[in-house]
Amino acid sequence: MSMLTVRSAVREAEGVLGLLLADPAGAELAPWEPGAHLEVTLPSGTVRHYSLCGDPADRSTYRLGVLREPAGRGGSEEIHTAVGEGTVLGVRGPFNRFPLVPAERYLFIAGGIGITPLLPMIRSLPAGSWSLLYGGRSLASMAYREELAGLRGVTLVPQDTAGPLDLDGVLGGLSAETAVYCCGPEGLLRAVEERWPGPLHTERFGAAPSEVATPSGAFEVELRRTGRTLRVEPGRTLLDAVREVVPGVAYSCEEGWCGTCETKVIAGTPEHHDSVLSDEEKASGTTMMLCVGRACGPRLVLDL
Template identity: 50%
Template sequence: MRLMVAERRDEADGVISLVLEAPGGGALPAWTPGAHIDLHLEDGLIRQYSLCSDPGDRGRWRLGILREPRSRGGSKQVFDKLHPGDLVEVSGPRNHFELRPAARYVFIAGGIGITPILPMITHAERAGTPWTLLYGGRSRCSMAFTGELTRYGDRVTLVPQDEFGLPDLARPLGKAAEGTHVYACGPEPLLNAVTAQMHDWPPGSLHTERFTPRAASGPDEPFQVEFVASGFTATVPPDRSILAVAEDAGVAVDWSCREGTCGSCETAVLGGRAEHRDSLLSGPEREAQDCLMICVSRAEHGCPLLRLDL
């Protein structure tokens, strides 16, 4: 789709919001809380940003975007070149952080991780489902959208690190609660701490979204991939991905981020076992061994052959 930037606002230090609309008006595709879209920028750059507007508003999509100090060009382009009236190519939406029905929600956000949480709160409010939010950031002035969160009173706890230190996760997560689902989005140290705090919670209680890829563990090894639908087998060397090998062979594949954070290249596993290196699949989804992200994931150590539906 080709959408127009209708609004641009400063939301915090280093954070802006963009509101996108169809150039001639009209409804945009429906989406659910947790969804993201791809922005197709100059020089072939594609970047994923969470939708943080009201899912019930089909006329506009809002994005919250952090200017990354170590940007590889994506956020710099957005900040420097996208202004009201400009057009931008967009694809999606897709959702790998789906809000599931629950008796109660605990939302935990760090920094720009607040963006997918905002529509989840809107949904929970409309459904009458109890919820709380713990929202941390480096400083109060770096934390976006705090103004619109004030309407929720003491259900929202703001924890600027320069005032209060790190968030106290024991308060919302200290006691396992049947029927409560926890949704957390933010930097890796926060997500690791949340995971550790919830070690005795019922399986499936925690749902996370990462904005950066997981670190690989151990050296890479060559392995074979049978591209079942295409009818051939190829070797994936240690320094290449399944996606790259598929492209070299002329296999039509979808991709966007190439770092396991968007889900565009999700592919069905028909045989063998994968070593999952993406930042999307949950523990049970990894154990199911029925799909993988071919941009980063590989064959499990000791598995010489993966059979994929490609």
Template identity: 45%
Template sequence: MIPPDLRGRRARDPFWVTVNAVFNGIQRMHSIRKPVVPYVRPVDRTFPLVVREMRPEAEGVVSVRLSAPESGVLPRWQPGAHLDVRLPSGRRRQYSLCGDPEDRRAYRIAVRRIPDGGGGSAEIHDELAEGATIVGDGPRNAFPFLARERYLFIAGGIGITPILPMVKAAQKMGADWRLVYAGRSRASLPFLEELPSERVTVRTDDEHGVPEPADLLGGAAGAAVYCCGPAPMIDGVRAAFVPDGSSLHAEGTLHYERFAPPAVSGEPFEVELRRSGLTLEVPGDRSALDVIRDALPDVPYSCRQGFCGTCRTGLLDGEADDPGGDSMLICVSRSKGGRLTLDL
């Protein structure tokens, strides 16, 4: 028994002093390691859309006018934005908005039929009808239109869809702008009648031959160049546009958006689909998505360029060149070495 001190107070037992200190320390560490995190309610950006009008715009191109049920107000968007569309079949695709950003009652998209595509364009052309309801998600903008004094727009075929609202915005701003519009023939170019002819140069393969990148970039000095079209057009423009001090493009900027995925190049690897019990070889010139779709045609995808997130898939084992950690975008991501095991 521990004797009391001179004032009659009983001394504290060293054992219990130690136990109390350890207990308090654990409590403090627990409060530091597990802070209280407020609940954040996820935002649902999806909404129903009704097909109000379907109209032929060019050979193989149809425009679709969409509005909210009861003609409600739609989310705002800026030139260059796209809309994720979930079709009645469940397919999810992305289309540039090509209507009037100030019209909050309607969206407009345009779709070119792609015979060897993934079926989305064929469904819209052959099965979608006025009065049908689809689901929209967005809008999102991966091709923002920036305020500049001078613009050169370059559009190839259906690539006019994100460019068209930009052209109209530049006209409204009073900016100096010009558009080079290329395609197979005039009959294949949608919305040509909506463009002011005095500022538009039309170059068609049947009249002028396939244009060289230098022809498309003529007069681009000091301009913000916005380009959308087939991959060969974009690759050629990128290679020809050299904004250095000795170039005609000095002080200019180049902005582009692909409506088809770029060519795939990388090392081959294996991908194991755990739930399906399959192991597939992914060659260097194909994406994991392309190979997986051969075996699982219903695997979801949309942009095939790595920004929409539709094809993000759980990564169970292996290391991918994707910052997602425990998941990967199978349309663009590849193995950093060895087999990847996916939750498919």
């Protein structure tokens, strides 16, 4: 883990705080590509994940945009109330599970703070090869709107004056070769998934409802490096059982969408309930998320 200092904290829009993180000694930061995110440990010890939304060519700072969510789990509230210029934050990464793939054309659809991972993507592409549909509650709530306003291909849709995004109109005329990228609230992602049959790339800021597991069925798990075998009882998560023996095991969201608790599977068949791994990765059975994953059979062997 690296310890980085908040160089500046500025209001990017209503409810959105922009942070610039830098190495306290001025060292270059690790490189990253559009779509990447950081795992950030807040002063309280809370761990959260935030998309990088700056310029990958700038190795002096990382830029984050954080939406304040009063009804959330507390991470964004801490960022907005207890983090400011000079605060030291623990950082792991960058990690990238939302890469920009080669395509002839791109359509980007952002809802609210979902603009953050998409902003570096459109900056990296030649003009004319992409378009962006960006919706928000109001113009004042839409972060980085000034940066985007001067770019060809951007359509800003504040709901209070322009209504909801016209997904049928935008997706209806696209060629099947268009790569569609979408990030935002679950309702927006579901609506795009229902309407678009071609290549689709999404990033969630929470678990999809159908992917949240209800712990059921007992099984055994061997922690190969630790030398312990545990029984995971019905109603208990695999992560909870592992933490009793390996208290330092990495985890964050506990809902299967952040990827922090990904663990190598040595033997056995995992039962996946996460929204991180691709269908191919799930089928391979070589890795799993401890927080929502379980066993398809009576036993798993993990590299822990």
